[in-house]
Amino acid sequence: VAMQDATAQMALLQFMQAGRPQVAVPSTVHCDHLITAKLGADIDLPHANTESKEVFDFLASVSNKYGIGFWKPGAGIIHQVVLENYAFPGGMMIGTDSHTVNAGGLGMVAIGVGGADACDVMAGLPWELKFPKLIGVKLTGKLNGWTSAKDVILKVAGILTVKGGTGAIVEYFGDGAINLSCTGKGTICNMGAEIGATTSTFGYDESMERYLRATNRADVADAANAIKEHLTGDDAVYADPEKYFDQVIEINLDELEPYLNGPFTPDLATPISQMKEVAAANGWPLKVEWGLIGSCTNSSYEDLSRAASIAKQAIDKGLAIKAEFGINPGSEQVRYTADRDGLLGTFEDLNATIFTNACGPCIGMWDRTGAEKAEKNTIVHSFNRNFAKRADGNPNTYAFVTSPEIVAAIAIAGDLGF
Structure with missing residues (x-):
């Protein structure tokens, strides 16, 4: 618990x-x-x-x-x-x-x-719930370019909507699932909450073993390896998923592009290639005031390292950041390691504010200067929810959910459509 x-x-x-x-x-x-x-x-x-x-x-x-x-x-x-x-x-x-x-x-x-x-x-009492349905998401191919694990769940949210996973467990499988990192899998499962799913999960694989060993839990990895055939679905299930799942969705990661979901709901999914046109058509403010990286969804070392690589390229090219920029590391272990490896220094060189290892703006615990004016504005973040007033209490803040690296790029550009 x-x-x-x-x-x-x-x-x-x-x-x-x-x-x-x-x-x-x-x-x-x-x-x-x-x-x-x-x-x-x-x-x-x-x-x-x-x-x-x-x-x-x-x-x-x-x-x-x-x-x-x-x-x-x-x-x-x-x-x-x-x-x-x-x-x-x-x-x-x-x-x-x-x-x-x-x-x-x-x-x-x-x-x-x-x-x-x-x-x-x-207290030792049993816990019960109504037996859930099963939704299978088959992932093929491999992430490439700017696409990240976050884009998988942003795409799924666009397909299923905020209600589509209600009363169901979502299981991700296929070659594409195996190719994802463990923290990437966590990001995908995390935002299963935004489609209403009871929970989401992946079968045990080598990425999980690597993560367990990297976090000093080799004994757990060894125990899992001893029974690994029981920690994932049977081959027959994955070979004929329609027979075993109540609903099956297939996503080709080779063709997936980065997404920006929002504003005001995490299931309004727009591919980044269409964002400038869609934003203009809907009257969404293109000027971006804040870029925020963090939350339980995207605050791992992997997340910070990918965003820092974008920040480093901007610094090397002499670019100045055009939006305000904030970072919430996911844990003291992440913060310490990111600081040791120079990632936080890179963010600070780009005038980012390093917030506490905590939820912060994602749950509305953000004392944002000027929010009380209720001015129409746009922010981008790597969080999970973007309902009205969620981050800063301002009903006129248009918040878009995306991956940490896209947050970094858009914060540097200061423009939703680059």
Whole structure:
């Protein structure tokens, strides 16, 4: 069971009444929601520690008493921390956050629930749900050029809409799925929440093994390898998917191009080649005010490295960034490694603000200067949701969801259509 600081409060208050001396299953609390992004991590994190001290102290105390793992403010975004430390192939978990589904990138069945369900499971009671339908997404080919794993789920969202996955588990398979990185798989599963899916998952493969070993979990990788034939679908299923899935979608990654989804809904999918024309036709502001990289969807080391490569090319060519630029690393491990390898320095050379390892603007915890004026404007981000007022409270902010590298490119250009 994984809980974030906003939803863990009620879940733990309920658990305290259960009369159990310890939690019945491994459980963790992650302080990532109650940290406002404004001036940068060095100022924002101490402010949050003061502003929400009572909540953080309560969560730490209860966690310590009942044997719950506690990740303090600044440690990272719950779902990135879970992927790096707890997720494992073939496991099942629930979490008090809709994007718990991110752990499907490591072959888990991970489902977002309410605090009452989490309390029941921590107390040792069974958890039940209506048996889901199965949607199969067959991926062929290989990502190339500017296309990323984010574009796979942006394309799927355009096909299924925000309701199309309701009551279903989505399974990705095929040669294209095997070719994706583990964190890329996590990105795809993460935004399954935006199509209403119960969860999304991938079968165990070598990319997951590499990620487990890279995050110091060789023992888990060895255990998974010993039973790997049971951690993915049978050959017969993938050979004739229509026979086993309620719905099958096929996407050729060789032909997939980058997408920008929005504004005001994550399923309005526009290929980047058409964006300038579509934006002009709809009256969407082409001038981009902010580019934001982060959230549980796209804050891994891989995500930051791809965006940093674009930033480095701009710096080398003497280009000045035309939009404001903000980065939320997904965890302290990501932040430390990105800083060590010069990625954060590259972003800072482009005048980016490095925010706390936390959710920040993605969940509306963004004290954006001028938002109160409610002016019509455009932002691009690598988050998951872009409903009206979601990021900054301004109903006239046109927010577009895309990959980290496209965010970087558009922030540099300052124009939705380049």
